[in-house]
Amino acid sequence: MIENEDIQLWEESASAWISHLTSRGDQSRRFLDPRVHAALGDVTGKKILDIGCGEGRFSRQLAERGAEATGLEPAPKLLAKAQELGGGPTFIHGNAETLPFPDNTFDFAIFYLVLIDIEPFEPAVEEAFRVLKPGGKCLIVNCTGMNTATNRMWERNEQGERTAWIVEHYGSRQRVIAEWNGIRVNNYHRPLSTYFTHHLDAGFNLKFFQEQLPTPEELETNPELEIHLICPYFNIQVWEK
Secondary structure (H helix, E strand, O other): OOOOHHHHHHHHHHHHHHHHHOOOOOHHHHHHHHHHHHHHOOOOOOEEEEEOOOOOHHHHHHHHOOOEEEEEEOOHHHHHHHHHHOOOOEEEEOEOOEOOOOOOOEEEEEEEOOHHHOOOOHHHHHHHHHHEEEEEEEEEEEEOHHHHOOOOOEEEOOOOOEEEEOOOOOOOOEEEEEEEOOEEEEEEEOOHHHHHHHHHHHOOEEEEEEEOOOOHHHHHHOHHHHHHHHOOOEEEEEEEO
């Protein structure tokens, strides 16, 4: 038994996660991937740490783009799958809160929908700062506080159409149990200011922030993405050491 409950739940959900994600990623990651790559820019020759890499899908994309990618994963089954699939990156076991690397090692550290899985998240941010080179960047893909501050989610009209996203207790840190497709894990809600204040206190400077909204072209080919206009699910942040 893994002592950390959050990691234990990921371990129990590993098979369902791998089946759900596939090599293409789920719908959310197909929406996010091009935006994340755009925020990273040219990664050729860059040393990149993908923290909480899961089965390694995004680490492999980084390696394909020419990065020297390292994937870090605490859940043994997910790590084993990443190592089995290979694809260029180095995959190692470890926790975000105690990164097994020297100071000033990486050009980029990435939390791709990972900070929502960690409580408390503050040590992970401080560790990312430590292992980045001066001028290195920490890229965070996170759920918006509006997205995580609910267990009830959608309000619908008489026709069953989604009209509003229900936000509850936005100002309080809280655990939200996320369940879908046979996966059951802990997520953690914090107000946006909680994240930003700690990143600034840790020594980071904010270089980029954007809530992820679908383009008109995306809406034309996939009208389902209109839900992101009612309530943006994700934001992307780039912080510099």
